[in-house]
Amino acid sequence: MAIANTASSVISSERVRGTDVYNPAGDKLGSIDELMIDKMSGQVRYAVMEFGGFLGIGTDRYPLPWDTMKYDTGMGGYVVSVAKEQLENAPRYERAAAPEYNDEYGRRVYDYYGVPYL
Amino acid sequence: MAIANTASSVISSERVRGTDVYNPAGDKLGSIDELMIDKMSGQVRYAVMEFGGFLGIGTDRYPLPWDTMKYDTGMGGYVVSVAKEQLENAPRYERAAAPEYNDEYGRRVYDYYGVPYL
Numbered sequence: 001m002a003i004a005n006t007a008s009s010v011i012s013s014e015r016v017r018g019t020d021v022y023n024p025a026g027d028k029l030g031s032i033d034e035l036m037i038d039k040m041s042g043q044v045r046y047a048v049m050e051f052g053g054f055l056g057i058g059t060d061r062y063p064l065p066w067d068t069m070k071y072d073t074g075m076g077g078y079v080v081s082v083a084k085e086q087l088e089n090a091p092r093y094e095r096a097a098a099p100e101y102n103d104e105y106g107r108r109v110y111d112y113y114g115v116p117y118l
Numbered sequence: 119m120a121i122a123n124t125a126s127s128v129i130s131s132e133r134v135r136g137t138d139v140y141n142p143a144g145d146k147l148g149s150i151d152e153l154m155i156d157k158m159s160g161q162v163r164y165a166v167m168e169f170g171g172f173l174g175i176g177t178d179r180y181p182l183p184w185d186t187m188k189y190d191t192g193m194g195g196y197v198v199s200v201a202k203e204q205l206e207n208a209p210r211y212e213r214a215a216a217p218e219y220n221d222e223y224g225r226r227v228y229d230y231y232g233v234p235y236l
Contacts, residue, residue, distance in 0.1 A: 013131040013132075044161070
């Protein structure tokens, strides 16, 4: 637990936006736009990604289950192991048209990435 | 778990600031300025409070262990059960002079409120 609580391991909700996201090969895929946090438990449920056109998939927002993200201290960002093909049909929305993050939507997102929705 | 994942139960990191905080009697104490989130686990570790002068304690920021906060759906905000006297000597800082949230500081904050630092 010592590692998880070092100075570099907390991030302010005010500074989440723009955190880099990479694929396992180390290529930058984009950045985090926002985190969706469970109000009760305080656990992050989704990282909402902006892929910045890198994959030619425009500027839509992609919610990913938190468990698909792994923080890499060396890179100073998150590594996500999803293939380009997987993103092509992934749940997404225009930033100005965010859906309600209810159970139905949450389940759809989690199911899409094969993560159990608890 | 159904309740914890309803639409109203996630909040965007972009909308955390300004969430109301009450005492158990229902009096508004202030609001959340920011949340400090563990980068690895995605678990909120601290809610940084702004008490807005209500208690006559100025506009310093007060980090509280997440476990002292309880979300109240009816009130649409958090209820925190700390007495005014407890806040008078609580760890605080000016917004522009935020400390490093390292183990030493974290332990001090958690110890002050009697919450185990894990």
